[in-house]
Amino acid sequence: MPTSALHVARTGLEAQDTRMRVIANNLANIGTTGFKRDRANFETLAYDDARVAGQRSTGETAYAMGLNLGTGVSVQGTTRIDTQGTMTTTGNSLDLALDGDGFFVVxxxxxxxxxxxxxxxTLSAEGQLVTAQGYALQPAIQVPEGAQSISVGPDGTVSAMVPGDAAPAELGQITIASFVNPAGLQATGNNLLLETGASGAAEVGVPGQNGRGQLRQGMLEASNVNVVEELVEMIEAQRAYEINSKMISAVDEMLRNANQTL
Structure with missing residues (x-):
């Protein structure tokens, strides 16, 4: 029994450590543009069935209840929570926020x-619209040298005043990708996600159509991390971690006493 309890406590300790790591990452990215918080999911490990309910206890009777001993917990996986973050106004014409579902393609x-x-x-040295890391937006948007008053419509139409033209010139069309299961996208760092078999294939189209969000120029989507919720989660995980640590210490003490006695 002590050895079994020790194993269960250790699995709980590992699970809560993973949970705290997820929470810590959420809090670390509270200021990251467009960041979506993660949640750790857990599952019970296989049970030891010492006695199954309904098993014969005598030739004429059966046990009304079983004897099932859990073997602990494991991390099932992490889920990205894709709720909309708060829109913040920046006044920068090259800052774009997606109001609704979808993703920019780079x-x-x-x-x-x-x-x-x-x-x-931002603009690259060649006048192309790129991310902070220099990754080009797709399809490519090329801004001519000397262009002024860059405008991006809710439908992704990009236009600007080009030297020598009396009216704004259309520079291109920003398209948005949507997925059947966006939670299945794989995070890789640099605020980027990759398509996986779980996410399904990207369906690229015009913003505002077929459920895709619209663009908001001069705004950015803030992280959807709620500090209060994350701190409550952290306190709960910390308490669970401490309880499992104390359980391990208690079982170790029991085993020492048993060894000394025997």
């Missing part, structure tokens, strides 16, 4: 397509 240096909610774009 191309990484290796030619891989990635997705992001972080719309803090």
């Amino acid at each position: 191309e990484t240096p290796g030619g891989q397509t990635a997705y992001t909610r972080a719309g803090n774009f």
Whole structure:
């Protein structure tokens, strides 16, 4: 029994350590543009069935209840919570926020397509609209040298006043990707997500159509982390961690006493 209890307490300790790591990452990214908080999910490990309910106790009777001993807990996985973050006004014409579902499409240096909610774009030396890391927005938006008054409509239409033109010139169309299961996207760092078999294939289209969110120019989507909720979660995880630690110490003491006695 003491050895079994020790194993259960150790699995609980490991699970709560993982939970605290997830919470700590959420709090660390509270200021990250477009960040979506994660949640740790747990599952029970296999049970030791010492006696199954309904098993024959005698030739004429059966046990009305079983004797099932749990073997602990494990981390089932992490879930990204894709709720909308607060919109903050920046006044920067190249800052874009997605109001609703969907992701911006960018191309990484290796030619891989990635997705992001972080719309803090800027211009490259060649006048192309890129992320803070220099990853080009797809399809490419090329801003001519000397262009003024860059405007991005809710539907993603990009226009600007180009030298020599009397009216604003259309520079391109920003499209948005949506997924059947956005929670299945894989986080890779740099505010980027990658398509997986669980997310389904990207469906790219015009903002505001087929359930996709609209663009808001001069705004950014803040992290959806709620500090109060995360701190409550952290306190709860810390208490659970302490309880499992004390359980391990108690079982170790029991085993020492048993060894000394025997």
